[in-house]
Amino acid sequence: MVKQIRSWAFDEPVSSPFAVPEGFLGRMAGRIMLWLNDPRELVAHIGEQRSVLEVGCGPGGLLRHLQAERVCGVDPSPDMLRLAARRNRGAELRRGTAADTGYADQEFDVVVSVNNVAMWPDLDAGVREMCRVTRPGGRVLIAWHSATGRSPIARGNALPDDKLARIVQALGDPVSRHELANLTLFDKRLLP
Numbered sequence: 001m002v003k004q005i006r007s008w009a010f011d012e013p014v015s016s017p018f019a020v021p022e023g024f025l026g027r028m029a030g031r032i033m034l035w036l037n038d039p040r041e042l043v044a045h046i047g048e049q050r051s052v053l054e055v056g057c058g059p060g061g062l063l064r065h066l067q068a069e070r071v072c073g074v075d076p077s078p079d080m081l082r083l084a085a086r087r088n089r090g091a092e093l094r095r096g097t098a099a100d101t102g103y104a105d106q107e108f109d110v111v112v113s114v115n116n117v118a119m120w121p122d123l124d125a126g127v128r129e130m131c132r133v134t135r136p137g138g139r140v141l142i143a144w145h146s147a148t149g150r151s152p153i154a155r156g157n158a159l160p161d162d163k164l165a166r167i168v169q170a171l172g173d174p175v176s177r178h179e180l181a182n183l184t185l186f187d188k189r190l191l192p
């Protein structure tokens with residue numbers, strides 16, 4: 001039985017092993033994420049950093065490619081953290097959510113979320129927390145499946161324009177938008 005979550009992005013509760021990856025189905029979903037997601041374009045966009053936190057890191061497919069001295073990941077799912085730990089021996093992994101990462105103010109150069117913003121219960125709380133743990137002049141990145149994605153999975157999960165506009169509003173000006181192969185990416189630079 002897959003748990004339901006209520007999200008700011010959908011009128012109905014969401015019930016999917018990709019949103020709440022727990023147990024056998026969740027671990028299968030985690031392996032599919034590792035197999036399907038190619039993080040290289042996003043890694044290039046992030047660039048070399050001193051410290052990066054991924055919020056909702058899932059099985060850790062992005063973490064292992066990041067070019068940073070300190071790589072950290074939080075996820076609410078213990079099953080995903082276990083999968084991520086196997087592939088990311090040097091990363092700091094802990095249980096947490098977008099709205100409650102457990103890190104101190106201004107700890108990271110970059111804080112990034114990939115394919116989980118639409119699963120958060122409270123968009124503004126998640127964005128506030130991502131900004132809180134990012135240093136002045138650092139960047140907050142939010143990526144979600146793109147409507148123009150190469151993969152039908154990305155296109156099938158894309159959010160409508162009004163929901164994308166809500167993400168931009170929550171991040172606050174200035175935000176740049178980038179269309180990657182399968183992701184729409186919002187990039188917010190905090191004031192120095």
Ligand SMILES: C[S@@+](CC[C@H](N)C(=O)[O-])C[C@H]1O[C@@H](n2cnc3c(N)ncnc32)[C@H](O)[C@@H]1O
Nearest residue numbers: 018033056057058077097098114115116119120
């Ligand atoms: C589709 S997976 C994406 C995982 C990974 N970022 C990737 O791209 O492979 C969604 C992840 O978001 C996590 N998640 C669900 N609710 C969350 C929340 N409120 N805050 C942060 N992560 C959350 C899930 O546990 C799951 O690991």
